[in-house]
Amino acid sequence: MDIFESFCRTCGNECLESLSIYKESAQALDKMVPISDMLAACLPASMPPLDPEDDYPKQICRICVKKLSMAFEFSHQWLGAHSEFNVALKFEQRRRRSQASRSQSQTQSQTPTHPAKPKNEPLPTDPADAVTPKIPSKRAAPATDEAKSSSESRPGFKCGICNKCFFTEKACQFHFKFAHKDL
Known part of the structure; x- marks a missing residue:
């Protein structure tokens, strides 16, 4: 209908400089995105989808864009942060x-298994990769089943910043990414 020809679809105000919802794009996320796509992504699911054939205004003011x-x-x-979490x-x-x-398997089977030794790799030069293998202590420990069991449950990777220990390199990298994101 022509009665809404100069009104903004989103704020309802009359506007002199408007953009077409269905023909124009706007800058978002460092690229040009169609205005209709942005509206569709931001509107509540309870609203009917946008339809270029409906009788509502087909333009949007620059402030609303x-x-x-x-x-x-x-x-x-x-959505990006939620996905990473x-x-x-x-x-x-x-x-x-x-x-x-x-x-649980260690308590059931009184025969301990030995974990793979962490690789001795050179320390990374990039602080974002500050994951270092934890080096076992050189002290002589009693050769009891209890001592072997406790050494097997020790984490194998250590954060190069705060020295917190992790069982896998990936877990240590996740820790670094979230705990030391400002470095």
């Missing part, structure tokens, strides 16, 4: 399950 770009970028930032949480859950099953 700026707000829409910010909302679109925020939404993608949220999910990966880290799943990894931590697997590590805990593995640790629990390892300790």
Whole structure:
């Protein structure tokens, strides 16, 4: 309908400089994104989808485009962080399950198994890769089953910044990424 020809679809105000929702793109996430795609991504699921054939206004004012770009970028930032946290949480859950099953099998089978020795690799020059293998102590320990069992459950990787220990290199890298992100 022509009655909404000069009104912004998002704020309802009359606007002189408007952009077409279905034909124009705007800058978001360092690229040009169609305005209709940004609106579709930011609108609640309870709303009907955008339709170029409906009777609502087909334009958006420049102020609302700026707000829409910010909302679109925020939404993608949220989803990216959420995805990374999910990966880290799943990894931590697997590590805990593995640790629990390892300790359960050790108590059931009174014959300890020896873990693979960590590789002796040169220290990284990039602080983002500050993961160093934990070197076992050279002190002589009593050769009892209890001493062997406790040495097997020691983590094999250590954060080069705070010296916190981890069972896998990947866990140590996740720790570094989240705990020392400002370095």
